[in-house]
Amino acid sequence: MPRSIEFREAIREAMCEEMRRDARVFLLGEEVAQYQGAYKVSRGMLKEFGPRRVIDAPISENGFSGLGIGAAMYGLRPIIEFMSWSFSLVAADQILNNAPKMLYMSGGQFPIPIVFRGNGGAGGQLGSTHSWCVESMYANVPGLKMAIPFDAYDAKGLLKTAIRDDNPVFVLESERLLSVKGEVPEGDYLVPFGEAAIRRQGTDCTIVSFGRPLYFCLEAAESLAAEGIECEVIDGRTVRPLDIETISRSVARTNYCVVVDESWPFASIGAELAAQIHVLNFDDLDNHVVRVQADDVPAPYAYNLEQEMLPNARKICEAVRAVTYAA
Amino acid sequence: MAIELTMPRLSDTMEQGTIIKWNIKEGDTVSAGDAVADIETDKATMEMQVFDDGVVGKILVPEGTTVEVGTVIAVIAEPDEDLTEVAATIEARGGTTPTTVAPEPTPEPIQESLEASGVKPPVAPAFDRVRISPVARRLAAEHGIDLATLQGSGPRGRIVKRDVLRALEATRETAAAIPPSAKALASVPQVPFEGVLAGAPVLQDRVTPLSGIRQTIARRLVEATATIPHYQVTVTFNMDPLLGLRGTLNEQLADQGVKLSVNDFLVRGCALAILQHPEFNASWEADHIRIHGNVNIGLAISLPPERGGGLVVGTLRNADRKSLRTISQESRQLAEKARTRGLTIDEMADSTFVLSNLGMYGVDRFTAIINPPNSAILAVGAAIQKPVVRNGELTIGHEMAATASLDHRLIDGAMAAEFLQTLKELIEHPAMLLV
Numbered sequence: 121m122p123r124s125i126e127f128r129e130a131i132r133e134a135m136c137e138e139m140r141r142d143a144r145v146f147l148l149g150e151e152v153a154q155y156q157g158a159y160k161v162s163r164g165m166l167k168e169f170g171p172r173r174v175i176d177a178p179i180s181e182n183g184f185s186g187l188g189i190g191a192a193m194y195g196l197r198p199i200i201e202f203m204s205w206s207f208s209l210v211a212a213d214q215i216l217n218n219a220p221k222m223l224y225m226s227g228g229q230f231p232i233p234i235v236f237r238g239n240g241g242a243g244g245q246l247g248s249t250h251s252w253c254v255e256s257m258y259a260n261v262p263g264l265k266m267a268i269p270f271d272a273y274d275a276k277g278l279l280k281t282a283i284r285d286d287n288p289v290f291v292l293e294s295e296r297l298l299s300v301k302g303e304v305p306e307g308d309y310l311v312p313f314g315e316a317a318i319r320r321q322g323t324d325c326t327i328v329s330f331g332r333p334l335y336f337c338l339e340a341a342e343s344l345a346a347e348g349i350e351c352e353v354i355d356g357r358t359v360r361p362l363d364i365e366t367i368s369r370s371v372a373r374t375n376y377c378v379v380v381d382e383s384w385p386f387a388s389i390g391a392e393l394a395a396q397i398h399v400l401n402f403d404d405l406d407n408h409v410v411r412v413q414a415d416d417v418p419a420p421y422a423y424n425l426e427q428e429m430l431p432n433a434r435k436i437c438e439a440v441r442a443v444t445y446a447a
Numbered sequence: 448m449a450i451e452l453t454m455p456r457l458s459d460t461m462e463q464g465t466i467i468k469w470n471i472k473e474g475d476t477v478s479a480g481d482a483v484a485d486i487e488t489d490k491a492t493m494e495m496q497v498f499d500d501g502v503v504g505k506i507l508v509p510e511g512t513t514v515e516v517g518t519v520i521a522v523i524a525e526p527d528e529d530l531t532e533v534a535a536t537i538e539a540r541g542g543t544t545p546t547t548v549a550p551e552p553t554p555e556p557i558q559e560s561l562e563a564s565g566v567k568p569p570v571a572p573a574f575d576r577v578r579i580s581p582v583a584r585r586l587a588a589e590h591g592i593d594l595a596t597l598q599g600s601g602p603r604g605r606i607v608k609r610d611v612l613r614a615l616e617a618t619r620e621t622a623a624a625i626p627p628s629a630k631a632l633a634s635v636p637q638v639p640f641e642g643v644l645a646g647a648p649v650l651q652d653r654v655t656p657l658s659g660i661r662q663t664i665a666r667r668l669v670e671a672t673a674t675i676p677h678y679q680v681t682v683t684f685n686m687d688p689l690l691g692l693r694g695t696l697n698e699q700l701a702d703q704g705v706k707l708s709v710n711d712f713l714v715r716g717c718a719l720a721i722l723q724h725p726e727f728n729a730s731w732e733a734d735h736i737r738i739h740g741n742v743n744i745g746l747a748i749s750l751p752p753e754r755g756g757g758l759v760v761g762t763l764r765n766a767d768r769k770s771l772r773t774i775s776q777e778s779r780q781l782a783e784k785a786r787t788r789g790l791t792i793d794e795m796a797d798s799t800f801v802l803s804n805l806g807m808y809g810v811d812r813f814t815a816i817i818n819p820p821n822s823a824i825l826a827v828g829a830a831i832q833k834p835v836v837r838n839g840e841l842t843i844g845h846e847m848a849a850t851a852s853l854d855h856r857l858i859d860g861a862m863a864a865e866f867l868q869t870l871k872e873l874i875e876h877p878a879m880l881l882v
Contacts, residue, residue: 375582375608403581403582403584403585404581404582405580405581405582406580406581406582406583406607406608407580407607445600445601445602445609
């Protein structure tokens, strides 16, 4: 019996199911307990699991991230919620310098089975400092995994996989998607890491993206279909590990590729994808890979400017026409 | 714009040319088609024509001088052009020293937008070559379409996939338009006719693109047959002693993993024979002969179809200083590596004498083409059981024919005969190969 729930409820279901399944799992973050979550993701969890497993932290990301890493070294499986990934920057030393390297530095003695999750991405008129798309910068670090769910189904399935993973996993949820409903099965299921999903099939051009920009890709694909260009839209699902095989197979068929990445272009996931595709698909390409990324500027506050700075359907359409020489 | 006259490539193999005579002098007016110079190539002395009208501005390479193909040898000013401009052109190129000059890259901004990715379009040089996307190049090669016939519709005239597909479509339409009688010949192999068994393999017309290795083989062997005066000398060996010794050794050394082949004995035999006949380990270098100090026996190794077929020559270095056991091991490793992972340049370089063995195919005898810059190659057939005369009696024995191909510039017939005699002595008294 299919049922439709919100993206935020899917996240909550994943956490609750895993906490019922494994007593070592707990949730720690700002306003996750008494206030039921800044975005009501953890509504009802304090009541079910009590204050020892759903813990309010002071505004001190570096402190509670480090606390979580310590707990993980002692054998617990923490979920650390960042109200926004923009706030995780002050915890960079813990989440980038300690968590992903500890297993290596301890000679394999200390795995860090921790999940850092929260809202990522821009588009909410939150200004330059609160509109971070951290994926490119963070994905640069070896030792961590990164999942960016596209819909409620993946939000639950990827988060459950993340909680059961023995490595630090960064789960980037989009604030703009929290209220979007989708069909989510009740009970246990996992979405494996490193397996991309083809969100739309097409023969003429491959579009690759992660998370929220995929909606712009699908919107662009619809309007391009009316022009006779059938795009294949691929959701990478996890940045690390990256399912480059699925992407490469698609490009081998279409001969064209547009990469859509919400973060800045320089040294980005978009740049990495383009580089890998150029290597794997050199003889298949009829044009170089074209990237649609956020503009190389701090996020503006003004709504119209911010929409223009980010990837959007219009820019994706233009990129697809350009790459397929249809412009 | 001044026109640069370069040393033309007047033959396929021409690498450099000598200016025998200039028919012009500075200040002369020339018209397209004028024979301005006599050029000596590797083959003949030929006229060099000019393709533009103008005034001879500067002669850069004097008579009697040899320069590489592509070197600027003179500069012509266009009819309405000032000779001082010509001087400026030469000046800009760094004086009058004749050098090989690549086509001047003209800076040209990249038209396509990198702006989508937030990167400022860099200024890239334009190259004087076919602009074509990788997949278009691949498609054109697969369908045997000549790139010169294609018109690029992409940015800056880039040939893209749709251009190739259009050309392919046009070819098919043309083919469809040919009257049936004209097509009859082409269609024959595709129409099974009565009498052919159902399911029997049918050949079809197709074009196979040249692999890199196939191109190299073609180039080198054409060069070898064109430049080396080949001749062949054949000798037949009594193989019974060697086969007997080989059997004994292989039996006794089986538990050490030693399995000597006839070829291993031949490698050793050739290496030892070469020590006595160093001209077989030499290269012809135009005005002198180079005798090599190391005996590096090259082994012709055929590659399996899944590696693209063809053949390579693997090098067994200092074979004269190696035991049969080592030769056997290294040969096997070379052949296996060539057929699985491929050999490195180093593993294929510096052979001084090549052995090509088709014995395993049961071939009686054959001739081989010399692998430049070697002076000889030995083509070996199978050891075949046959009626033979030994000590004045007809009996059954094993014989094997080997045919040496030789470069007559270095090696005369009698020298070849002497070398083969030495080799025959060694092969027929194989115990000498053990010490």
